[in-house]
Amino acid sequence: xxxxxxxxxxxxxxxxAFSDGEGPHARIQSxxxxxxxxxxxxxxxxxxxxxxxxxxxxxxxxxxxxEHVITRVVKFPTIRSSELTQMVELYAKAQxxxxxxxxxxxxxxxxxxxxxxxxxxIASQREVIDRQLAILREAGLSNIxxxxxxxxxxxWYRRVGSSNADEPTLVVNIDDSRTDLVLLADARVxxxxxxxxxxxxxxxxxxxxxxxxxxxxxxxxxxxxxLPGTEVRSLILTGLGPLxxxxxxxxxxxxxxxxAIEASRPLKGVAASLAPPISPVVVGGLASSEIRGLLNLSPxxxxxxxxxxxxxxxxxxxxxxxxxxxxxxxxxxMLEMTRQQRMATQVEQALADxxxxxxxxxxxxxxxxxxxxxxxxxxxxxxxxxxxFQSTPPTIQLEMVSFERAKAEVGLRGSAPSTQQVLDYxxxxxxxxxxxxxxxxxxxxxxxxxxxxxxxxLVLQQRQSHS
Amino acid sequence: xxxxxxxxxxxxxxxxxxxxxxxxxxxxVVIGSWVLMSWLVQPLxxxxxxxxxxxxxxxxxxxxxxxxxxxxxxxxxxxxxxAGYLTVEDDEQAQSVFLNELEGLSRDPAxxxxxxxxxxxxxxxxxxxxxxxxxxGPQDKLLAxxxxxxxxxxxxxxxxxxxxxxxxxxHWLRANVVVQKLTFHK
Numbered sequence: 001x002x003x004x005x006x007x008x009x010x011x012x013x014x015x016x017a018f019s020d021g022e023g024p025h026a027r028i029q030s031x032x033x034x035x036x037x038x039x040x041x042x043x044x045x046x047x048x049x050x051x052x053x054x055x056x057x058x059x060x061x062x063x064x065x066x067e068h069v070i071t072r073v074v075k076f077p078t079i080r081s082s083e084l085t086q087m088v089e090l091y092a093k094a095q096x097x098x099x100x101x102x103x104x105x106x107x108x109x110x111x112x113x114x115x116x117x118x119x120x121x122i123a124s125q126r127e128v129i130d131r132q133l134a135i136l137r138e139a140g141l142s143n144i145x146x147x148x149x150x151x152x153x154x155x156w157y158r159r160v161g162s163s164n165a166d167e168p169t170l171v172v173n174i175d176d177s178r179t180d181l182v183l184l185a186d187a188r189v190x191x192x193x194x195x196x197x198x199x200x201x202x203x204x205x206x207x208x209x210x211x212x213x214x215x216x217x218x219x220x221x222x223x224x225x226x227l228p229g230t231e232v233r234s235l236i237l238t239g240l241g242p243l244x245x246x247x248x249x250x251x252x253x254x255x256x257x258x259x260a261i262e263a264s265r266p267l268k269g270v271a272a273s274l275a276p277p278i279s280p281v282v283v284g285g286l287a288s289s290e291i292r293g294l295l296n297l298s299p300x301x302x303x304x305x306x307x308x309x310x311x312x313x314x315x316x317x318x319x320x321x322x323x324x325x326x327x328x329x330x331x332x333x334m335l336e337m338t339r340q341q342r343m344a345t346q347v348e349q350a351l352a353d354x355x356x357x358x359x360x361x362x363x364x365x366x367x368x369x370x371x372x373x374x375x376x377x378x379x380x381x382x383x384x385x386x387x388x389f390q391s392t393p394p395t396i397q398l399e400m401v402s403f404e405r406a407k408a409e410v411g412l413r414g415s416a417p418s419t420q421q422v423l424d425y426x427x428x429x430x431x432x433x434x435x436x437x438x439x440x441x442x443x444x445x446x447x448x449x450x451x452x453x454x455x456x457x458l459v460l461q462q463r464q465s466h467s
Numbered sequence: 468x469x470x471x472x473x474x475x476x477x478x479x480x481x482x483x484x485x486x487x488x489x490x491x492x493x494x495x496v497v498i499g500s501w502v503l504m505s506w507l508v509q510p511l512x513x514x515x516x517x518x519x520x521x522x523x524x525x526x527x528x529x530x531x532x533x534x535x536x537x538x539x540x541x542x543x544x545x546x547x548x549x550a551g552y553l554t555v556e557d558d559e560q561a562q563s564v565f566l567n568e569l570e571g572l573s574r575d576p577a578x579x580x581x582x583x584x585x586x587x588x589x590x591x592x593x594x595x596x597x598x599x600x601x602x603x604g605p606q607d608k609l610l611a612x613x614x615x616x617x618x619x620x621x622x623x624x625x626x627x628x629x630x631x632x633x634x635x636x637x638h639w640l641r642a643n644v645v646v647q648k649l650t651f652h653k
Contacts, residue, residue: 304485305485308485308488308489311489312485312488312489312492315489315492315493315496316492318496319492319495319496319499322496322500323499323503326500326503326504326507326508329508330503330507330508330511333508333511333512333515334511336515337511337514337515337518340515340518340519340522341518343522344518344521344522344525347522347525347526347529348525350529351525351528351529351532354529354532354533354536355532357536357539358532358535358536361535361536361538361539361542361543362535364542364543364545364546365535365542365546367546367549367553367651368542368545368546368548368549370622370649371549371552371553371622372549374552374622374623374624374649375549375552377624377625378617378623378624378625381617381625382614382617385613397632398632399631399632400629400630400631400632401628401629401630401631402627402628402629402630403625403627403628403629404626404627405624405625405626405627406626
C-alpha cells in the first residue's frame with residue numbers, strides 16, 4: 001500500500017500520485033486524475049480518488065499552483081544560513097504585497113558568491129494555503145507538506161536525467177489548463193513562470209507555436225531581469241499536445257536547442273488512470289522528490305505541528321530502540337546466565353566426583369608433612385646436642401644444658417679456665433652446622449681453690465628448618 | 468463547513484501542549500529505562516557476575532585438585548614411607564604403649580626415672596600426650612637413655628630438656644625432659 005501521496009488541483013482536475021516513500025528511490029505506484037465539478041476543490045472528490053489508499057497514507061505533499069504564488073529574487077549580503085533567514089524575514093515584512101500575518105513564504109538560494117546570496121522568495125496568500133489545508137484535513141489527511149508546482153517540474157527533470165540538455169534549461173510543461181515554464185540548473189529552480197493557457201487553449205489556437213515562443217521569450221526576459229548574466233541555453237518541451245511538431249517550430253523561432261520529452265517517459269511502469277488527459281510531470285516529479293529538498297509553503301503552526309510530530313515519532317522510535325536494546329541485553333544476559341549456570345553445575349559435579357579422592361590425597365600429604373616435620377625436629381635436636389658435646393673441649397666444664405623447642409634455643413652454662421677459652425669456645429660453636437648464632441649471656445671471673453675460673457652462660461640459636 | 472472553520476489551529480491534545488507532551492514522553496522514556504535497568508538488567512547482571520565468580524572459583528579449585536590427583540602416586544608412596552609413625556590408636560592405648568616404651572628405655576638400674584604424664588590434649592584429628600620425665604644417673608647411661616628416646620619409632624617431639632651436672636657426684640647427671648607424643652584418632 002502507498003504511504004505517500006501527492007495532491008494537485010488545477011482549475012479542471014484533481015491529480016494524485018501514490019508512492020511507497022520519498023526520494024529518487026521511492027517507487028511510484030500509480031497516478032490518478034479526475035475532473036472536478038463546478039463547485040471546484042472538494043474533500044469528497046479527494047476522498048473518492050484516494051479510495052483504498054486513504055488509510056495507509058502517512059505523508060501528504062500538496063501542490064500550490066505556480067500562479068498562486070509570487071516570487072521575488074533578492075540579493076543579500078551574507079551566506080550564513082541563520083543571517084539569511086533573518087534578512088529574508090525582514091524583507092518579507094517590508095516588501096511583500098501581503099501583510100505578514102496573511103502571507104506564507106519560504107525562500108531558496110539560487111547562488112552564493114563573494115559573501116552575497118541570491119535568493120528567490122516565494123510567497124503565497126495565507127487564505128490559499130488554509131483553503132487547501134482545510135480540504136485535505138476534511139478528507140481525513142494529516143502530516144501535510146505544501147510546496148509549489150515548479151518543484152514538481154524539477155523532480156521530473158531530475159528523474160529524466162540532466163544529461164538531456166545544456167543548462168540552464170527551460171522546461172515548458174504544457175498541462176491541460178496551464179503551462180509552467182521553469183528554468184533549471186544544477187538541480188535548482190532558478191526562475192519559474194506559469195501561464196493560464198494549457199493544452200486545451202493551445203490546441204484551439206492556430207498560431208500556438210508563435211504564442212509559445214512569445215511566452216518563452218517573456219520567461220527569458222524575466223530571467224535576464226532577475227538574474228543578470230543568466231541565459232537560457234536549451235529548452236525542454238513536455239506535457240500534452242503535439243510536442244514534436246511544436247518543438248521543431250520553436251527551434252526555428254528561438255534559435256535554441258529544443259527537445260520534446262514525453263511527460264510519462266521517466267514514469268515508465270507507473271499505473272496511470274488519467275480519465276481526463278493531464279500532464280503527470282508535477283505529481284510524478286514530486287512523488288520522486290525528497291521532502292527536505294522542496295520549497296516549504298506550510299504555515300508556521302503546521303510546520304511546528306509537523307516538527308512536533310516528527311520529534312514525537314523520533315522519540316517513539318528511540319524509545320522502541322531503547323526497549324529493543326534492553327530486551328536484547330536482557331535476553332543476552334539470560335543466555336549468559338543459563339550458560340554460567342550449566343557450567344557451574346558441571347564444575348560442581350566434577351568437584352563432587354573428584355573431591356573425596358582429592359581430600360584423601362590432601363590428608364595423606366598433610367600427615368606426611370607432619371611426620372617429616374616431627375622427625376626433622378628430632379634429628380636436628382639430636383645433631384645439635386651431639387655437635388655441642390663433640391665441640392666442647394675437656395677444659396670446659398658444662399654444668400647445665402637446656403633446650404626449648406618453641407624458642408629453638410639451646411642453653412649452655414659452665415666454666416672455663418679463662419675468658420679467652422670461653423671466646424674460643426663460642427667461635428667453635430658458631431661453626432657448627434645447625435647453629436645460627438651464639439649469644440653470650442654473661443661471663444664472670446671467680447676464684448676457686450683450683451685457681452681462677454670464668455663462669456659463662458651461652459644461648460645457641462638453632463637454624464630454622466626449611467622443610 | 469466554512470474555510471475558516473476548517474482552518475482551525477491544530478491541537479493534538481486539549482490538555483497538553485506539544486512541548487509538554489514531548490517532555491512527558493521523554494520523562495516516560497527515562498523512568499521506563501530506569502525501571503527496566505533497576506528491576507531487570509541490573510539484577511541479571513549481578514546474578515551473572517555471581518555465577519561467573521562461582522564458576523571461576525570452582526574451576527580454579529577443580530584445577531588445583533586435578534593437579535593434586537596427578538601427584539597421587541608419589542603422595543601415596545611418600546605416605547607409605549611414614550605410615551609406620553601414623554598408627555591409629557585410641558588415647559588410652561596410645562598412652563599406655565608410650566609409657567611402657569619409656570619404661571623399657573629406663574630398665575637400667577643405674578637410672579632413676581620419674582614420669583609425670585599430663586592430661587591428654589585432644590584436637591580435631593589427633594591427640595597430644597605430654598609426659599615430663601625426671602631422670603638421674605651416670606652421664607653415659609643418661610645420654611644413652613636420651614639417645615634411645617630420640618630414636619623411638621614414634622611420632623614424638625622433645626619439647627624441653629634441662630640437663631644439669633650434680634656437683635656432689637662426679638659424672639652424674641640430672642635431666643628434666645618434656646616429650647609430646649602425637650596420636651592420630653581412629
